[in-house]
Amino acid sequence: MKLIHRLEPLLWMIFGAGGYQLALLLPGLVLGVGLLGGLGFLPLEYERLHALASSAVGKPFLAGFLIGLFWHCCHHLRHLILDLGGERAAAPGAYFSYALAIVATAATVQVLVVL
Amino acid sequence: METQTRKFEILRYRPEEQSEPEFRSYEVPCMPDWVVLDALNAIKDDIDPTLSHRWSCRMGVCGSCGMLVNGRPVLTCAAFVRDYEGTIRVEPLSNFPIVRDLVVELDDFVHKIQSVKPWIVRKLEKDVEQGEYRQSPAQLEEFKQFSMCINCALCYAACPVLASEPDFVGPAAIALGHRYNLDSRDEGNAERYDAMHGHNGVWSCSYANECSQVCPKHVDPAMAVNQAKLTGALQWTGILPKKSMT
Amino acid sequence: MSENASPTPVAPARPPSGFPLAHARYRNYVLFALTSVFMFVGGVGLLLGVRALGQGPEAWAQYLDALGHPAVLALSLAVFGFSVYFTLRWMWIGRKIMVGRVGPVPGPPIPMAGLGLGGIALCFATGIGVLLLLGGVL
Ligand code: SF4
Ligand code: FES
Numbered sequence: 294m295k296l297i298h299r300l301e302p303l304l305w306m307i308f309g310a311g312g313y314q315l316a317l318l319l320p321g322l323v324l325g326v327g328l329l330g331g332l333g334f335l336p337l338e339y340e341r342l343h344a345l346a347s348s349a350v351g352k353p354f355l356a357g358f359l360i361g362l363f364w365h366c367c368h369h370l371r372h373l374i375l376d377l378g379g380e381r382a383a384a385p386g387a388y389f390s391y392a393l394a395i396v397a398t399a400a401t402v403q404v405l406v407v408l
Numbered sequence: 409m410e411t412q413t414r415k416f417e418i419l420r421y422r423p424e425e426q427s428e429p430e431f432r433s434y435e436v437p438c439m440p441d442w443v444v445l446d447a448l449n450a451i452k453d454d455i456d457p458t459l460s461h462r463w464s465c466r467m468g469v470c471g472s473c474g475m476l477v478n479g480r481p482v483l484t485c486a487a488f489v490r491d492y493e494g495t496i497r498v499e500p501l502s503n504f505p506i507v508r509d510l511v512v513e514l515d516d517f518v519h520k521i522q523s524v525k526p527w528i529v530r531k532l533e534k535d536v537e538q539g540e541y542r543q544s545p546a547q548l549e550e551f552k553q554f555s556m557c558i559n560c561a562l563c564y565a566a567c568p569v570l571a572s573e574p575d576f577v578g579p580a581a582i583a584l585g586h587r588y589n590l591d592s593r594d595e596g597n598a599e600r601y602d603a604m605h606g607h608n609g610v611w612s613c614s615y616a617n618e619c620s621q622v623c624p625k626h627v628d629p630a631m632a633v634n635q636a637k638l639t640g641a642l643q644w645t646g647i648l649p650k651k652s653m654t
Numbered sequence: 655m656s657e658n659a660s661p662t663p664v665a666p667a668r669p670p671s672g673f674p675l676a677h678a679r680y681r682n683y684v685l686f687a688l689t690s691v692f693m694f695v696g697g698v699g700l701l702l703g704v705r706a707l708g709q710g711p712e713a714w715a716q717y718l719d720a721l722g723h724p725a726v727l728a729l730s731l732a733v734f735g736f737s738v739y740f741t742l743r744w745m746w747i748g749r750k751i752m753v754g755r756v757g758p759v760p761g762p763p764i765p766m767a768g769l770g771l772g773g774i775a776l777c778f779a780t781g782i783g784v785l786l787l788l789g790g791v792l
Contacts, residue, residue: 301611302644305637312748315693316741316777321784323696323737326703327730331721335789339711342788346707355704362697369690372614376687377674379572397697404701408708423663479671502671505664513664568680571669616683617747618670631750638751 294384297391304368311365314358347408359401367394411437414489416447419499421506422458429506431497438489444498445473445484448510461510468624471560474501475510481562481622501565503574517561520577523603524585529596547592554587554632556625563619563629569612576612577603579619579629586632589639598650605640613637686743692736695729745773 297304329335345351367390374386413435421429434455436447445463452459463473466485473484476499478492489496504512534541563579570576585604588594604610613633620630642648671677674684706717720726749770786792 298607301607302605302641305611306641306645309638312744315737316744316773317780318784319693319696319737320734320741320777321781322700322788323730323734324781325785325788327696327699327721328727328734329785330718330788331723331727331730333718333722335785337718337788338790339707339714341790343707343714345787346704359697359701359704362693366690366694366697369614369687370694373684373687373690375572376568376614376684380574383573393694397694397701401701404705404708408704421665423665429665429668476671479677499668499671502668505667507662507664513662566670568670568673568683571673574667614687615747616680618679618683621679628750630747634751 294387297387304364307361307364308368311361314361315365318358319362352405352408356401356405360398363397363401364394367391367397409439409441411439414438414447415495416451417495417497418448418451418459418510420459420509421500422508429500433495440490442489443485444475444477444482444487444489444492444496447489447496448484448498459510460508469558471558474560474562474565475499476502476565481565483560483562483624486624501561503565503567503570504561512561514561516574517559517564517578517580520581521559521584523577524581524588524600525596525603526581526584526588528588528591528594529599530593531595541593543592550592551587551590554583554590554627554629557584557627557629558625560624562622562624563627566618566622568616568618569614573608573612575608577608579613579633580627582610582613582636583627583629583632586636589636601640601643601650604636605644610634610637610640682743685739689736689740692733693740696733696737699730699733741777742774745777746770749773 325335326337330337346355370393371387371390374382374390378386416434416436417431418434419429420426420432434451436450436455438447438450445461445466448459448461449463452461461473461475461484463485464470465472468483468486471483474481475484476482476497477484477487478497479499481501484498498510500506500510500512504514504517507513528541557580559580561580564570567576567579570578582604585600589597589600602609610633613630615630615634617630619633620628623629639648643650670680673680675681703717706713721730749766783792
């Protein structure tokens with residue numbers, strides 16, 4: 294927990310930056326891919342999207358966006374756990390949340406490397 | 409003027425007689441222009457002299473009459489009886505230990521306020537002969553809002569974070585520290601850093617914004633806390649110097 | 655609060671009345687914190703999509719099929735709802751942080767409501783941009 298306390302400003306900055314990315318982009322992405330794509334209203338062609346995602350701009354962008362998203366959500370999750378679980382939940386909640394963020398980051402890196 | 413009888417449920421705690429706080433009901437004939445504090449005083453004067461509560465100015469400036477009315481932290485001298493329907497429930501401020509009835513223990517609150525050094529800190533004090541520290545209206549505007557606090561502690565009662573992290577230094581203290589950090593005459597930013605940006609400082613806040621909803625003086629402590637996060641984070645990275653912000 | 659330095663006997667502090675769900679104001683706050691769970695799920699969904707792109711056209715076709723499943727669509731709808739709520743509250747309460755407070759002279763006062771609404775409008779515009787990009791129009 295000592296380390297986490299020392300990194301608090303950094304964690305908050307990632308949370309903040311991630312929050313702005315999410316506010317700007319997530320509704321559009323979920324609407325486009327999850328809803329319109331899922332319903333078949335939006336043509337999500339493989340060739341074009343693959344080229345877009347694996348381009349020199351696409352990859353670092355996806356890395357920043359997804360990793361920012363995961364750390365943002367996990368930091369907020371830590372606060373949610375604390376609010377609902379009380380003081381006892383502080384340390385386990387923080388460990389759990391940031392461990393989840395680390396796992397998600399590793400998964401993102403792995404996916405992007407093979408893209 | 410016609411009186412109207414209203415029902416009050418008041419959380420009572422008298423340590424010598426009760427092991428736990430309990431609600432007790434009172435029927436109080438109220439004048440149409442009464443505030444909740446008037447009703448409490450009427451109970452104490454005419455119905456039950458054992459009731460304890462704090463108040464002083466009766467005009468929203470001393471900050472001593474804060475209580476929960478129907479669950480919301482308010483100044484009882486500014487809460488009109490006619491604005492509530494049905495039974496009115498009065499409790500002592502949440503997040504504070506109860507000394508007696510509606511009186512809470514504020515020691516911890518006072519210590520937290522002191523911990524941010526809410527006064528002008530100078531490396532070198534000027535001699536009186538050298539005159540006053542001058543400040544432009546624009547420089548005053550920078551922090552004026554954050555200096556309006558009356559230490560009523562309503563924001564502490566509203567804060568969900570304080571319920572799970574009792575050592576969080578809290579909204580009013582941070583707003584006050586921020587107020588001095590923004591003051592052009594002050595040089596104490598580095599000395600406030602630990603209290604405001606250490607382990608029980610601004611980072612505990614999850615921006616519930618509750619403090620700003622209940623603040624009777626429109627200090628907007630949530631704004632101060634979150635601006636202080638940005639400043640503190642930039643200082644942590646070294647982008648912003650710690651000494652003088654303004 | 656935590657420890658009592660004074661010897662006065664006290665009854666323990668009570669939590670804020672009605673937290674977390676009895677008052678609308680606290681409910682909004684808890685709802686906002688819950689956005690983290692749903693947006694995390696959304697992130698995992700997008701990551702699976704990127705993985706499918708990396709695995710080739712068949713995997714991508716399968717991914718799109720899975721997205722069309724009613725349960726997945728319902729989940730997407732929930733994630734979408736939470737992310738829109740997130741955007742609104744983030745920009746609205748976040749506007750209070752976005753005030754230039756560096757340097758000796760304060761900047762011109764920015765109307766707070768304008769800052770919040772402007773932020774929301776910007777998010778709306780980028781959302782449209784994302785849709786156009788995904789749909790191949792841009
Ligand atoms: S910031 Fe507002 S609510 Fe908090 S103690 Fe000061 S006046 Fe009261
Ligand atoms: S009695 Fe002074 S603020 Fe209410």
